[in-house]
Amino acid sequence: MSTVITVENLGKRYTLHHQQREQYTALRDVITNGVRNFSKKIFSSFTTHSSPVPTDEEFWALKEVSFEVNQGDRIGIIGRNGAGKSTLLKILSRITEPTTGQVKIKGRVASLLEVGTGFHPELTGRENIFLNGAILGMGRSEIKKKFDEIVDFAEIEKFLDTPVKRYSSGMYVRLAFAVAAHLEPEILIVDEVLAVGDAQFQKKCLGKMEDVSAKEGRTVLFVSHNISAVNSLCNHAVLLKKGSVDLCGSANMVTNSYVSEINSECSDENGRFDLNNRINTYHGGVPLIASVTVFDHNDRPSAMIVMGKPAKIQIELNHIGGLENLDFGIGFYTPEGFRITSAVTWSNSIEIHPHAKGGSTVSFQLDAVPFTAGKVMMSPSVANSKLGIVYDHPEMSCSLMVVEDDVLVVKRRITRPFGAIFVDGNWQL
Numbered sequence: 001m002s003t004v005i006t007v008e009n010l011g012k013r014y015t016l017h018h019q020q021r022e023q024y025t026a027l028r029d030v031i032t033n034g035v036r037n038f039s040k041k042i043f044s045s046f047t048t049h050s051s052p053v054p055t056d057e058e059f060w061a062l063k064e065v066s067f068e069v070n071q072g073d074r075i076g077i078i079g080r081n082g083a084g085k086s087t088l089l090k091i092l093s094r095i096t097e098p099t100t101g102q103v104k105i106k107g108r109v110a111s112l113l114e115v116g117t118g119f120h121p122e123l124t125g126r127e128n129i130f131l132n133g134a135i136l137g138m139g140r141s142e143i144k145k146k147f148d149e150i151v152d153f154a155e156i157e158k159f160l161d162t163p164v165k166r167y168s169s170g171m172y173v174r175l176a177f178a179v180a181a182h183l184e185p186e187i188l189i190v191d192e193v194l195a196v197g198d199a200q201f202q203k204k205c206l207g208k209m210e211d212v213s214a215k216e217g218r219t220v221l222f223v224s225h226n227i228s229a230v231n232s233l234c235n236h237a238v239l240l241k242k243g244s245v246d247l248c249g250s251a252n253m254v255t256n257s258y259v260s261e262i263n264s265e266c267s268d269e270n271g272r273f274d275l276n277n278r279i280n281t282y283h284g285g286v287p288l289i290a291s292v293t294v295f296d297h298n299d300r301p302s303a304m305i306v307m308g309k310p311a312k313i314q315i316e317l318n319h320i321g322g323l324e325n326l327d328f329g330i331g332f333y334t335p336e337g338f339r340i341t342s343a344v345t346w347s348n349s350i351e352i353h354p355h356a357k358g359g360s361t362v363s364f365q366l367d368a369v370p371f372t373a374g375k376v377m378m379s380p381s382v383a384n385s386k387l388g389i390v391y392d393h394p395e396m397s398c399s400l401m402v403v404e405d406d407v408l409v410v411k412r413r414i415t416r417p418f419g420a421i422f423v424d425g426n427w428q429l
Helices: 027-046 085-092 125-135 140-154 169-182 192-196 199-214 227-233 251-265 406-411
Strands: 003-017 056-070 074-078 100-105 109-112 187-190 219-223 236-241 244-250 272-274 289-295 304-306 311-317 327-333 339-344 352-354 360-366 374-384 389-392 398-403
Touching (some): 003 219, 056 100, 056 219, 085 109, 085 219, 109 169, 125 140, 140 169, 169 187, 169 199, 187 199, 199 227, 289 374, 311 327, 311 374
Parallel strands (some): 074 236, 109 187, 187 219, 304 398
Antiparallel strands (some): 003 056, 003 100, 272 289, 289 311, 352 360, 374 398
């Protein structure tokens, strides 16, 4: 097969500007800081200062990335948040230019990187279909041939002549994917944006991407944290780690290595997981979530909890001064990366307790552990849902080991529970 994408020593450098976030301070603090800075300028000529502390820092989102993609390959690109996945796709989609290295692409590229990419909010769904087709270099007659298929796949016929700015995020994604997949690109690039859609539509999209590759001989690059989806769709995978290629090979081999690495790092006999030694890719580099501690039904720190018994998960935060309207969440996953369920604060009341270091702790109480026996991975998060801002989200950064107690083992000796969650209740005849 011919090579359609060649990536050679690719690098992308950004400059991080470290400065005080005044939008989160009170007006009196802004005025005070302004007066203080003005005073420093006035008296600077009379005072000898040491070398100033630099306020800018170079950050390499990608560094020396090299790999090749053949025609018809389905490539999964995986890695933790901040590994450089989205930056790589933006360069391949020609949205941003690399700092070093080069990319050679043969064929027309269609990208689906985030909700609303490539759409004009004031135009209708119908108009945006023709606009995207024109951007891809297609003629009006070519787009018309695919128009009905796109509308049927997206399931938005009723809203076809409505401006897309009134679409929900799910409608946006349905139309965007339908356009990208049906306008016959040689290379289809899809980021994690499919996670916005419902489960049925995600399955539909995965099926379409497989058809595009296997039956039509086109190339697919797929970024996802859903390891099961990567294994089912892709035949090869690339693992990115801190902006560099850590591993290339078959999808199963690469994903197994990735999951094993995560699991080995998430082990603490005392149930406490220190998350300070990392870069927070969402909020200035500094971790907002300092640690996560798991407490068993006896209120003792432990990474082992009992199915059906109470448990508590405590999130310790570094200083959050100035941040308001915070929402907290915990995503629960299988070791393979499949999301089981989530707990978020908009459905539960919480208390934030200050601790000695100047930060706070947030606790989530499980009245009865619903997970079946085995390892459960956790991804804590801090966000502001009103503003759509994520402040910190260390993915699959800690784990639970769920066990059955002796009573449950005896009662369910014959009907041992299967699956990730056990649903208990009363049976009547």
